[in-house]
Amino acid sequence: MKDMSLVVAYKLVIYLADFLEDVFWARMQGQPGGSQMEETSEVDDWNDETILEKYCESIQANQGLPESIDGYGQMKIYKITDKVVVKRTLGRTFDDAVQVPHEALAMDFVRKHTSIPVPRVLRTIQTEDAEDELFYVMDFVDGQQLRHVWPTLSIWGKLRVAWTLRSYIRQLRRIDSTLSSVPGPLGDSPQTCIGFIFESKRHTSFPNMEALFAWFHENARMRRVRARLPPIKYDPFHDCRRMVMTHMDLNMRNILVGKDGRIWIIDWDWSGFYPDWFEYVSMFFAEELINGPISWMRCIPFITDPYIERRRWLEES
Helix, strand or coil: CHHHHHHHHHHHHHHHHHHHHHHCHHHCCCCCCHHHCCCCCCCCCCCHHHHHHHHHHHHHCCCECHHHECCCCCECEEECCCCEEEEEEECCCCCCCCCCCHHHHHHHHHHHHCCCCCCCEEEEECCCCCCCEEEEEEECCCEEEHHHHHHHCCHHHHHHHHHHHHHHHHHHHHCCCHHHHCCECCCCCCCCCECCCCHHHECCCCCCHHHHHHHHHHHHHHHHHHCCCCCCCCCCCCCCCCCEEECCCCCHHHEEEECCCCEEECCCCCCEEECCHHHHHHHHHHHHHCCCCHHHHHHHHHHHCCCHHHHHHHHHC
16 A cells, blocks of 8 residues: 555656656757767777777776776776777677677667767677677766755755656657567567676576566566465566566666766666566665665666566565
């Protein structure tokens, strides 16, 4: 009963916010593809070898971005010029020498179909020496992670960020693409799915929505069998007719408040097409793991829609 009242309250606020955005704010926002304005880069004329040399020099000079340190203590992003960075990431294609640049494909896709500020990928490099690695050459975004900025914001500043992010989510969900028929990251064929919502963060690929649904149902059934609990009749996929573009790792580390005042979204490596409620669950689980600020946790259902019942199904199954 409490969850139902909470959902109703969120939906009323969401209805008002969406109405106001559609009437007033949307007129001031950029049109889809508006972030696609291309500018020349100082590394456009550099070959791959020069870029990798600069990358190695940056490592030796300790010019990495401290906030890019991953869970294994590895620095992932280094500046090679004042305006360009290189991000090193491990690929997920193990049966082929050519890695699929999931993040580059996703960022280019988002830039073309929305006005969401995302870094521009200037080049993707894969070396023969490290066939399981990719190097993304990208524009440097001068800003701070939301986790550092959030405590300094007024209540109106926090509401502005939440409302902006909700606008971004709505744009992602409105994208109409033939790619949405296959779950997971963008690619020519079904790609390995990854995210907090999957056990051990990683799983195999799914050829269609039905296969994705079946995997979750079977895992839920087996967990309840092992726990000697009765089956749950609720189906979290009962009203899923299509999948939407989903970031899948939209935590406070991957949201930047730029010096230009814009809210940037980075790290699209886990993104892909999934049921719309996956964004809410992924955001909630990510912040729950690190005990995120209560005020931020309360914003998540507003940003993504309050799929509380579906989250409960995952937690209890």
